Amino acid sequence: MKRRLFTTGAIATMALAGCATRGRFLRYDGPEVTSVVVNKGARSLYLLNHNDVLRHYKVDLGFAPVGHKQIEGDGRTPEGSYLIDRRNPNSDFHLSLGISYPNSTDRARARAMGKSPGGDIFIHGQPVGYRPNGRDWTAGCIAVQDTEIEEIYAMVRDGTLITLRA
Template sequence: MTQIVVQKSQRRMFLLHNQEVLKAYDIGLGFSPEGHKQVEGDGRTPEGMYFIDRRNPNSNYHLSIGISYPNPADRAFAETLGKSPGGDIFIHGRPWKDRKGGRDWTAGCIAVTDREMEDIYAMVRNGTPIVITP
């Protein structure tokens, strides 16, 4: 089984087949990287079990693959706060306009280099599980 594992504290993402690491990447996260994404605009990257659910070959961020955030629990929690959970969380490249930003510059997405994103886009299919740990 192919899966993606993201270790936020280590700023690393791994593509695995069963338990074998096929590729490892240094990553950037949301501009407020500590903690699980809870509401729109908090700048956090989600934590938990999700799936790759869409692909965008025409992304403003080179290429992108979508993460299935928010799940029902994420929506329910945000609703208790009277807020939107946000959405449009992707793994994507880094456009020229964002080249000089710090390591954690996204609104909650996971960023890699454009060249790495080309490899990831080719290797990862919709339905692939992604586990994002603190």
């Protein structure tokens, strides 16, 4: 009787494990990501280990993608070198990695115009209920698919250099 109960329980546990979905927090034990490069013109993001491309992703950018972000609300994605400086596992956009925009130069440029440089620039996934209706829909962030941000989130560490090019 005990053996049958144990066997039934073990089978039920294995069946439930087989139905489990993949979590959004992946593990990565490959080569270190030493830098991230975003080519805005090509709408591409690259994860690099020194000079070797580890991964490549197609991206969406700010709704006004041409030019460097100047001020809050301009819809542009920054250009230049920054750091990945934070992560948000509770993002409204699945998962997100923060970019250290604005730097002192960005703040000074915006202040000279009497404006705020804005902030909260992230690499992120899609919002809940997202329905694509064209490219370049963010307020200045870099957007990828949810499965892609899961991979990026696992691979990229805080402090990683990110370079955003025109």
